[in-house]
Amino acid sequence: MRLRNTVVLAVLFILLGAYVYFFELQKDSAKKTERLLSFKEEEVRDIILNYPEREIRLQRDAPRGWRIVHPLEAAADASAVGAILAALSAGEVKRAFKEKPSQMDLRDYGLDKPEVRVSITLTNGSALPPILVGARTPVGNSVYVRRGADGGVILTNPSILTNLAEKELYNRLNKQLADFLDKEDK
Incomplete structure (x- = not known):
């Protein structure tokens, strides 16, 4: 038995x-995990970061790396630009809301006045859909994001907000002394 x-x-x-x-x-x-944006970092030509109070434009300059072209002309910090691109290309969609949000919903998600709007242009001239970054979720483990003006609301990792929310231009500048000394010698 x-x-x-x-x-x-x-x-x-x-x-x-x-x-x-x-x-x-x-x-x-x-x-498969859906990515926020699908691109290769080496294919990016321009990045525009629109904050409520300022706009920062970054442009890839082949021999010298990344440059800030607006609001001033200066070399950009390659690691800061790399962090922005990594956050956008590696950011995964945790959840996507199917319906198009109303204006009232956008306010709830912090997307009526987004913290930052990111526009990327590739080397072939095509533009990726702009990313609008809103508020954190009440728990704080995700961020509300919108792909394009007509897209639905997406939840993604909060690291995107960490890498994009830095509004100070100084933190995007290249701070290597050697670059400044080389220009003085010429």
Whole structure:
């Protein structure tokens, strides 16, 4: 009697393990994570950061790297620009709301007056849909984002807000002394 119960339990355990392996684990691996924007960092030519009180324009300059072209002309900090591009290209969509939000909903999400609006132009001249970054969720583990003016609301990682919310132009400047000394010698 005990051998029979052991065999029945072993068969049930094997069937349960097979179900979990073939149906549940395969379902998770089949789910692909959707990215906020799909681009390669080396294909980006221009970045425009629109804050409520200022606009910062960055442009790739082939021999010298990234440059700030508005509101002043200066070399940009490559790591700061890299952080912006990484946040946008690696940012994954946690959840997407299907319906188009009303103006009242946009206020709830902080998207009626976004903290920052990011526009990217690629080297081939095409423009990616602008990203509007709103408020954090009440829990704080996500940020409300909108892709384009007509898109729905998306939840994404809060790291995008960390990398884009820096409004001070000084933090985007290249601070290497060697660049300034080279210009004085010429």
